[in-house]
Every structure is written in structure tokens, then in C-alpha cells.
Amino acid sequence: xxLSVTLALSSPTEHGEQLRRRQHSLSELxxxxxxxxxxxxxxxxxxxxxxxxxxxxxxxxxxxxxDKLIFERLQKEFEAARVAQTEEISIDDEQWNDGLLAxxxxxxxxxxxxxxMVNLANVPTDSQFQSRTTYRIRNKVIYCLDGAxxxxxxxxxxAGEPCEIYHCVLESKSFLEKMTVTEHTLPxxxxxxxxxxxxxxxxAIRFIDHLEEILQSYIDRREQVRLIKELYxxxxxxxxxxxxxxxxxxxxxxxxxxxxxxxxxxxxxxTLPSQARVLAWPLRSAKRISAADxxxxxxxxxxxxxxxxxxxxxxxxxxxxxxxxxxxxxxxMFYSQESD
Numbered sequence: 029x030x031l032s033v034t035l036a037l038s039s040p041t042e043h044g045e046q047l048r049r050r051q052h053s054l055s056e057l058x059x060x061x062x063x064x065x066x067x068x069x070x071x072x073x074x075x076x077x078x079x080x081x082x083x084x085x086x087x088x089x090x091x092x093x094x095d096k097l098i099f100e101r102l103q104k105e106f107e108a109a110r111v112a113q114t115e116e117i118s119i120d121d122e123q124w125n126d127g128l129l130a131x132x133x134x135x136x137x138x139x140x141x142x143x144x145m146v147n148l149a150n151v152p153t154d155s156q157f158q159s160r161t162t163y164r165i166r167n168k169v170i171y172c173l174d175g176a177x178x179x180x181x182x183x184x185x186x187a188g189e190p191c192e193i194y195h196c197v198l199e200s201k202s203f204l205e206k207m208t209v210t211e212h213t214l215p216x217x218x219x220x221x222x223x224x225x226x227x228x229x230x231x232a233i234r235f236i237d238h239l240e241e242i243l244q245s246y247i248d249r250r251e252q253v254r255l256i257k258e259l260y261x262x263x264x265x266x267x268x269x270x271x272x273x274x275x276x277x278x279x280x281x282x283x284x285x286x287x288x289x290x291x292x293x294x295x296x297x298x299t300l301p302s303q304a305r306v307l308a309w310p311l312r313s314a315k316r317i318s319a320a321d322x323x324x325x326x327x328x329x330x331x332x333x334x335x336x337x338x339x340x341x342x343x344x345x346x347x348x349x350x351x352x353x354x355x356x357x358x359x360x361m362f363y364s365q366e367s368d
Contacts, residue, residue: 099213102195106181109171113160116169124165129232132163132170132178137203140176168240173197177210180236182243186251194243196220198232207232217271218242218296241297248299249273252343260347272296276343280351284358285310287331289350291338299342306334306350308361329361 119128163170171179182194196212206229214220220239227235250273257267265279265286274296280287286309291301307328333353337346 098211102179102197102211102213105173106171106179106195109160109173109179110162110169113162113171115159115161116164117161118164121165124233126233128163132172133200133207134203136172136178137176137200139172140174143174166240167244168236176200178207180239182240184244184247186247191247191251196236196239198228214239214243215246215271218246238297245297245299246272249276249293252299255344256347259344260351263351276301280354287334287350287354288328289334289338291343300340301338304335304338306331306338308358331357333357 160172162172167183167185169181169183171181173179176199178198180196180198182196184191184194194213196214197210198207199210200207209220209224209228212220223235223238223242227238253267253269253273253276256278257264263280265281267276267278269276274293275291277288277290279289288305288307288309290305292303293300294302308331309328331350331354334346334350334357337349340346341349
């Protein structure tokens, strides 16, 4: 039955009760909307607080003496190996294979056994083992270290400029046994142990190369964020990111609305986001917003062009594209809302 017919057939008391219930339901709906918005904001704030807490944990961990000692010791050992090298061989992707790695493993074990024999008896030196050969593959260098160990030095870059150098040391009890990671200087939030478990025993080449991909991609994402802060810091309101920079969120508030940007990388080797979400929230003080809209709960609009730019361009390039097209996009958005 139609609501107006129901009200007409009702007594004044029942009519008033129905109106009161209807008004109460609308109030509950408005309250529920506000409560949902509050919950979303609370969840976001809690998540960002967790990110900031992890940053503090990172600072604390980096300041620990044990981590500093490992970093400094490995840095000195790799530098000594570099100085002692007699030859550096540059190899391409085709030459970088299981056969070459097996040769390197065999060499470090034979050298370790020879040194052990020298310590026990007067064994003449062999010029073959006096040479110190290193192998350069793209942006990593393989060193033959003492103690039957293999050292990998990872060199990272951004825009052609060198960034951090990381080290990883592999060791095995014998040539036939599997290798393990004994020491490294990689950031603790990168999953080296998971990569070791997945690849090292079955495909050591894949393990070494995958770590290179993870490290370089991490540097790329980090430096992209640093660059937009450096170039556009005065336009950015809040900026948050996870430790490996696989989640990045920031806001723009220098316009007639508040623009929130959220990008995610589903894999640690990605340098372009797999997901992007850009929302324009009308400001209650904006001139184009009517008095009725100012009182209502603001409804955001998605900026599809901005999401597309973030998925296809580097973050600084995408940012410039977003800001350049934003006035036109906002004008079109407000015009569409006014037409409705």
C-alpha cells in the first residue's frame, strides 16, 4: 500500500507516530553514514600510526651496535677483496649460469682446503690459487672470500646516479652441500630469508638475481618518493609510506578540493604501481559548493586520468601530469554535479 494512503487512513496519533519513526530512521541513516566515515578515518589513522611505529623500530634497529658491526666488518672485508683482486671478468647474461657458479664454488672450497693444508705442513704455493678473480654481472660483483665463502656485492642506482651498496655472503660446508646465507647488509624489512628458502637450494642463480631485482626496485620506489617531496613538497599535505615503499599515500590540498592518492605495489620487484586510487573530496568552503552540499556528507569523485598516469609513469612524472590536468578535471567534475 502507498505510504500516503497509509497515512491518510491512520489516526492523528498513529500518523504522528509514523512520522516520528520515519524521522528517527532518517536520523539513524545519517548517523550511520557519519559513523562509517568516522570508522574509515579511524582505521586509516591507526594504519598510519602503525607505519610510523615501524619507522621508529627501523631507526632503533639501525642504531644497534650489532648491526653496525656487521655492516662495517663486511664493508671492510669486501673492500679488502676488491683491493686484492688480480682480475675482474665482466660476464653477460648467457655466461652467468649454473656452470660458472659451480666453478666459483669449487674454487673457494679448494682454496680453503689448500690454506688448511698449508697450516699443517710446508706445502708449496700454487700460482693458480694466488690469483684473485672477481666476476661482474650487471650491477653485482661476485667475490671469492676466505673460508669457502662467496660474497655478492649489489650496487644500486637511480637516474644513473649510484645509491647504496649491499652485501650478501653465501657459505656451504662442502662443494656438494647446499649454500646458506650467513651474513648480509640488506634492510631488515626485505624478505631475504623467504627468498633464500624459496630459491637458494634449488636455483642459486635465481636467488642471487632476485635479490638484485628486489633491492633495485626498492631503491627506485624510495627515490621516486624522495623526488616528489623535494620537487613538490609545498603542495603535498600528508605523505605516508610503508618501509619497503609498497604502499604510498599522500594528499593534495592546494585546490578547490582535497585529493587523496593511494598506490600499492603487489610485488617487491615492481617500480610502477599495480593499484592506484585517486579521490577528489569537495571542500565545504569551496565557492562552487552549494549551501545544501556543505551541510551534506561530502561524496568523493574518482580521478581516472590520475590513476592511469600513476600506473604508467614514474611517480614524479605522474604527479606533474596529475597537477597539470587537475583544474580541468575538477571543472568538469563540478559541472557534471551541477548538471545533475
